[in-house]
Amino acid sequence: MTASAEARPDYPTPAWFVPQALCVHSGWRYSSQRPTPHARPEYRLAGRWWWRTVRVGSGEAAWDEVNAYGGGMQMLVSTFNRAAALSHGRLRAARSNADIASRSAGEQVYAAFLIVRADGDWREWPNTSRACGLR
Secondary structure: OOOOOOOOOOOOOOOOOHHHHHHHHHOEEEEOOOOOOOOOOOEEEOOEEEEEEEEOOOOOOOOOOEOOOEOOOOEOHHHHHHHHHHOOOOOOOOOOHHHHHOOOHHHHHHHHHHHHHHHOOOOOOHHHHHHOOOO
16 A cells, blocks of 8 residues: 555544554554655555654555455454444444455554554554564
């Protein structure tokens, strides 16, 4: 997914959470500050542009990845559906890993935010969150 990935207004992910989620997703740290004068941003999420800065690990997967998990945050259907239950109707439940992978990057990041907020930490993503300095 490129700079066109925008979180819809009905996915109210806080801007402070986005660089954490993008790091877990990709294995790169992200900043809302342009690192060099002509650098092109990769994402527009939570109303800001985000630039990749430093590689810290391998990350999770492509936003449309389907394997034993689904999407760029590599969620189980049960985890995504837990986020849907916490969303007060903003997310619809997923039927499969492919269904998760078909959701926008903004929707997947919002689902991760809901899970992290409910759990109080990044325990659903132990290795990538550790590489990103979140655990």
